Amino acid sequence: MIHIENLSFGYKKDKLLFHNLNLILSRGHIYGLLGKNGAGKSSLLKNMVGLAFPQQGTCLVQGYTSSDRLPSMLENVFFLPEEFHVPSLSTKKYVHYTAPFYPSFDYDAFYSYLKEFEVPSEAVLSDLSFGQQKKMMIAFGLAANTDLLVLDEPTNGLDIPSKVQFRKLIAGALTLERCIVISTHQVRDLDSLIDTVVILHDREVVVNQEMDTIAEKLLFTTVPTSQGVQVLYAEESVRGITAILPNPEGAYSRVDLELLFNGIISGNKEITQILNTSHYAPTI
Template identity: 50%
Template sequence: MINLDNITFRYGHKPPVVQGLSLHLRPGHIYGLLGSNGAGKSSLMRLMAGLLYPTDGQIRVNEREPRRREPAFLEDLFFLPEEVDVPALTLAKYVATMSPFYPRFSDGQFRNYLKVFQLPADIGKLSDLSLGQRKKVFISFGLATNTGVLLMDEPTNGLDIPSKAQFRKVVSAALTDDRLIVISTHQVRDLDTLIDSVVVLNDHELLLNAPLEQVSQRLRFETSGRDIPADVLYAEPSLRGHAVVRENYDATDDTPIDLERLFNAAISSPQRMKTLFPDQKR
């Protein structure tokens, strides 16, 4: 469980990266943390991991303060940054060195994830791998730690299209009722069919924090003709007219969610989004 209470963070005397942000994330869910470049996603991830300290406010992860970096906190959280410092070690040596820090690490699961990603178990030096191969190794290791909290920042950067499908497969299978997974990305479509809750950041604030089931009850994703309905939150040209996001007046009649359009709707109509989702914790 992750609780952020009125968090503000800034680098030195610069404008705040996030300001007055409150957020509650629960285990048993895969959250998609969406935002444009510079929206504060990576900083928020590092705050949760205890690598950055909030300027104001309080963060609790499994009832512990991340900034204290206590052993019990560290052994139950794995953070995969966007850019990984790759040691000049063989895979076997890396696993032998790092896995003892995670009591629930499973070597069998790790090797199975490598197999799904079509990587050999006898990989030599990690520094000799391509970017995509490195990402697959560290994604596999992070999943195999079986930590209660798994944070991944832009994990699909460097993955080709088949590998992104494999990523969605292994991550969805790794979710349990007592595990919380947060995936940050600006490549919104990479999270299609994977996440069950969405968090949208923009301009230093939280615009949306809602389960996708609730999103489908309150918003419709449709294609209209040349004329754009007056009540739309977002519209973009398509081959058949306009792809639109509008309010759903019949919660029993939902439409498939388009994450990219949802993100653009939140950015384009932030006040209406807040009105439609007033019960989220900001």
């Protein structure tokens, strides 16, 4: 679906956000793109959808060079940025004017999503709150039925019930033909939704792994003390020491995305080495 090869990008030639970045994203997955503030998550998404242009390297979406922004590519890509503008139109008029750009748009599904999000279909968009506007745009993106759906910080501005609905609708929208990419700094909003995590750090993608693979290679647990235990990363918590350990025996644990992210950006290269070693195999 998306093939990025040796991509270098920056808003200034002497200050690159990415250098020789490589990334492959496939159909049938919900990817969570994580990174510190300023790491370039939004810029990477804009390169994917052709709103930013690499200084070097290539970004292909379904075989198209994304920066060419050909209609044959754009009709099958929906991008919801973190900040967006809505016109002073009713929802129905907005759909009337905009939906024809997406040949597979499902009108019935759109109004069903609006109902689940409790967004009035007759309201003028500019009169809605930011959270209501965002829910409308998420509903539109899902109903567009594009093979590539890219969402930048989609849960910002949503209340807790709306976040639950968001996760439910996104999970239900995934098909074998669809690729969904979600960028967020609110890690816990994604941990029950995504199946693959992509971590952007120090101008490159340091992790691109399925959650099941991470669970096979690393053990997330609570230990009474770190003494005598090979701890890759640990944090103090009310339950004791929450830690990431090597998992040579393949014991099952639930991936703690926040702990994993903190461990990686702390500079612990052993975690990424374990995750990126293809020949690693747990002993069963």
